[in-house]
Amino acid sequence: MTQRPTRTGELLSIDGLKTHFYTQDGVVKAVDGVSFGIRNGETLGVVGESGCGKSITALSVMRLIERPGRIVAGSIRLADRDLLALSDEEMRDVRGNAISMIFQEPMTSLNPVYPCGDQIAEAISLHEGIHRREAGDRAIEMLSQVGIPDAKRRAREYPHQLSGGMRQRVMIAMALSTNPELLIADEPTTALDVTIQAQILELMKALRERNRMAIMLITHDLGVIAEMADDVVVMYSGKVVESSDVNTVFEQPHHPYTKGLLASIPRLGEKRHRLEVIQGVVPNPLNLPKGCLFKRRCPSAMPVCDTPPPLQEIQPGHLSRCWLTPAGEPPEIGADAEAETAVAAAAALTVEA
């Protein structure tokens, strides 16, 4: 079993994470062997269509997976701590403190019956052990830091009195109030208007500089990735299918799925008759295809794709889960490969269990 090449200075390391849901109809392998890392101060973009397991990966890091879901294998380390080995109490101290999380739906992510300021102050007084009153003042300070005018008054208002963009700012203020080392942002701008989206992204960038924190940015929007991310992980049906730095992914994508995603972004100044969209739909998680999970939708599908492709290192730091050669050609074993040959070839290429 070859390990994923670890890079120095990783803040968060996820290895072979499997989070499965035991439903009435069968086991849904929402996250099935995912590995990646985030360095201190780095922003990692996690991309994929809805249902690919990116949010579940984030919730696994927070250990907020609810029944019928369960983390069944793998390890998640934050600096030198094994998060999956922590007691519930120790984990609570990590949540909202070392790792904070903001969610997709600012409209429903704040408790409707408590004033915004109190909800921020609650996190502060919990983790910093300071008094409610002092925490209240800090909350107001955080609100003005995230660009909320008249913060003192806003702190006393209830969530329903604020707009969506304002609420997301409150969420960000809450998440950053304890100076986390890692911020997990799950589709932070998806539910917002385009102009508000830009403002929130700007805010996150500014705060990232100031607080020197790492960000795990989950999105299905490659525009957001291009704007924010240093490195990118592309997920499909619970697995990482490609990962590299942001330039490589945008300039030299290897996996046909990544290529499809990139082709589906409209670009200014480019003459195309129609937007290319990946055909078909994400496979039913209860009935995944044998072999490559993307083969039914893949324009380059070959018989060898009936065997699960390995995650191969295309070039240093660039991984792709596809049978295509690094140059993007069908492999020699391609056209009519026997399973055994394919498995042997896979073993040679695999960089991961």
Place this chain on the structure above:
Amino acid sequence: MEGTQVTRIPGGAIPAVDEVDLTPVRTYWQLVRQRFVRHRLAVIAFFLMAILVTAAIAIPLLSGDAWKETSLERINQPASLTAPLGYDSLGINTFARLMKGLQTSLFIGFAAVLVIVFIGVTVGSTAGYFGGWVDNALMRVVDIVLSIPTFFLILMLVAFWGTGNVWVIIIAIGLTGWTTAARLVRAEFLSLREADFVQAAKALGAGDRRVVMRHMIPSAMAPVVVAATLGIADSVVVEAALSFLGFGITPPEASLGNMLTKAQDYFYRNPLLAWYPGITLVLVVLAASFLGDGLRDALDPRQRVETN
């Protein structure tokens, strides 16, 4: 997301095309059945209700007048094969009487629900279809009916208009119980009125009556069926309470309620007499409510409150 993988064409080299997801399309009723069968308690309730209904019809039919035949020799005789629950203080076969009482109760329950559905659908569809002042006026009537405590209203109707008369009881329960059904149908109609298929039918020149009867009522029936099933439980209990207070079915006719009242008088000799009709009543209520829950999940998944 109900996908089943389809057999692949052997030797096919173009997987993207031949592996199209060919999940068989299920009809509405197949889906309904599937969702209902998955609700285990509802299936049990269905069989329980079937057994209760069958017993209530068959046993009085087979045992003739046993439910009211008194006999001096058999007074307080213990249980036997022909009288599994023994004989009461008048020498009547308790089991036979219980089944006759169940028959009366179920008949009243089902008949009252039919009245409820009839009034509810009529009022609800009229209000929802025409809207405007018609809707307003009918909804005020609903408010008024809802504002008189239901049981007391039924009690007044039955006591003053025909104590002991099965039909008065049925109509009284019906006249007071239709508001829920009316509201459900009205809500359904208000949204259906603008639905494409109704607009299409109107555009094709279908008259009001035809549009309502052929197109809208069938679509609005799901929540009504659910409410009606749950209503059976309520109606049976109301009948028992009326009979218990002496306004419902009066002896010698049998009903679960008047068996309970009579059991009061013979408590010291046979305390179990109060349990038989009560437990039968509870079984009917349980069967009807689980059946209702199952039907709600099956017919009208949107209404589902709690997911597993």
Place this chain on the structure above:
Amino acid sequence: MARYVVRRLIQAIPIIVGISIIAFFIVYSAPGDPFDRFRSNKVSPEVIANLRRVYGLDQPLPIQFVKWFTAFWSFPFDNTAWGFSITDGLPVRDKIFERIPSTLQLMGTSLILTIIIAIPVGILGAVKQYSIADKVIAVITTIGYALPTFWLGIILRQIFAQQLDLFPLFGKYTFGKEGDILDLLWHLALPAMTITIVGVAGWSRYMRASMLEVLRADYIRTAKAKGLASSRVIFKHALRNALIPIVTLLGLTIPTLLAGAAITEAVFSWPGLGYLGVSAVTERDYPVVLAFAMIGGAMVIIGNLLADILYAVVDPRIKY
């Protein structure tokens, strides 16, 4: 808020008129009249005719209605506003008001017990969903919910009063002990237990459903992501939200507080309003029956209004 309440009360006027018309005509246009039972006896027809005239039964219905309805509203100042009882000739208003304390004692006790038991039980069921505790609670509450109140009352009386002889069979006081609080509680036990058992079954199921829905909310995930202990997540963040529909339900329960326990009161001969209503129907005591129907209707209207006001109190999103 005040304007809202006034508007709602104005809207209630046609409903009250509607209730009074329906109740009046159900009662007075029914076949027969309260004096029928005297006819076969040795009472002369002249006496009955006289009684009918005294109670105004000889006049046309619409006139009887208008007289009754207009007189009805002077009840705060006039104890004869609701007429006189046919059974004992006492002013109806006094007969009804005299029953209110008993009903409040029974229903108040039952409601408080119900809430104290049902809310923790509902929370437990929701928080430990699918656990053994949840399943046991589900079975018990499902059966409890299916129990007809009056049958439960009969069975409890049979077990605890007749067989075990722990509690009295009926009534509010032992003869000669009127006003003794311990004697009152002793008599209260069984009827209150009856109403509480059925109440707990319903309310705890409602509480569980409400809590389950809240526990799935995004803001609960936010609270957990903050690192809060689960007790704080449940009791601070979830409970406050889960109680919103419960508080509304409380308002809607007000009418049943006064009239809904009629059968339980009848089973235990508890001298409350409900029992008075049932007896009045039995004896065809028309003026009492009508007053009772009007009070019931008023309670429903007030209860609905109270539910809406409470809703605005507990939920900062609601403003009138």
